[in-house]
Amino acid sequence: MLASAMTGYFAELLTLFIIVLVHELGHVFAARSFGWTIREVKLLPFGGVAEVEEAGGISAKEDALVAIAGPLQNVWMGLLAWGLGAWGVWDAAWSDYIAQANLMIALFNLLPIYPLDGGKLMQALLSYFLNYYKMLQLTARISLLFSALMIIGAFLPMLLDGKGIQINLVIVGTFLFMSNWTYHRNIPFLFYRFLTYRERASEEELGLGKSVSPLIVNGKQSLLSVAKLFNRERYHLVYVIDSLGAGLQVIPEKRIVEGCLSGLNPNRAVRELFG
Incomplete structure (x- = not known):
């Protein structure tokens, strides 16, 4: 943020954080509509993470709807920016920047890497085909694979064309890789959390005649x-x-x-x- 202020790009960085904030508010409002308890929301330059109290005890359908609510905010923001630029309300270059920023953030967050939205959608989909424990394992392994590919991809311009390393991808890829390494190590704890919620929900499930x-x-x-x-x-x-x-x-x-x-x-x- 300091570097962006010194180089005259602070307005662009601030815009990215506003986009990320609205993106996360989409998750928050969707989660609240299902009665979830939001513990905290972490805002990061490439997106955010909303941590909920009910993790481990929610249905795949609700999880998927809350996950997709974030990228949907980028859709309407990107279309609005493009429209304002086309109608001459905003400067065309600025409109293109905001539209492209929304597209970039939406697509990035749809990558199949946990805890990105794409990782949560993948997790919800796997829940219909695998037991919960295998779903946790496969989610962690796929996320580690794609995080590693992201880091490798950051070095490809240097290896293929002699250009510089894409530092942003290295930082983000490393962050996601380490997050999923921790996630993989915590699978036993995550599974027992699932069992804890499962115990609480058993009577309710039977009462509903499921x-x-x-x-x-x-x-x-x-x-x-x-x-x-x-x-x-x-x-x-x-x-x-x-x-x-x-x-x-x-x-x-x-x-x-x-x-x-x-x-x-x-x-x-x-x-x-x-x-």
């Missing part, structure tokens, strides 16, 4: 391994086949969740729930 999805497991499997099969978008009935016990047993997923969060060994066998 359709269930069956899981067939062996009594020798650990409680934690069964919990890792849970899908974000479904409520499960667990069919336990145990040759050493009473044959086939059916339990709601809440019993598995409570077993994992009870403070006892989550790696004990499912058959132990039946005494």
Whole structure:
């Protein structure tokens, strides 16, 4: 910011932050419409991150709608800037700058890198096909891959044409790579947070008469391994086949969740729930 002021580009930088602010307000208003609790919003030059209290306990549909609400703000701001320039209300060069800035921020945020909007949309999509634990793992790995590609891309002009390194891409790519490295390491914690919200929501899900999805497991499997099969978008009935016990047993997923969060060994066998 100091460098932009010294070089006469402070107005452009301020405009970028205003665009980012409106972008994030789109997320905030969408999240509030679903009753989410917003903990904080971090504003960054390339975008922002809205942290919510309900992370881990929200549906993929709501997550996707809140994620796309940000780039949609860039659409109307970019079109408005272009229109004001075309009608002669604003200087054409300034209108083009704002329109291009909105396009750049929207497209960048749609990259499949968590916690960018594209990463959250990817996460919501994966939730329909994978269990929650695998979704967390795949999100982290794809995000690390694209973050690394961004850093590599910053050096391509120097390697191919002998030009300079794109410092902005190096900084942003490194920030995203380190964020996702931490995210990958915190997957066990994120999964237990998911189970905590799952325990709270179990009674509500049953009260609404939600359709269930069956899981067939062996009594020798650990409680934690069964919990890792849970899908974000479904409520499960667990069919336990145990040759050493009473044959086939059916339990709601809440019993598995409570077993994992009870403070006892989550790696004990499912058959132990039946005494």
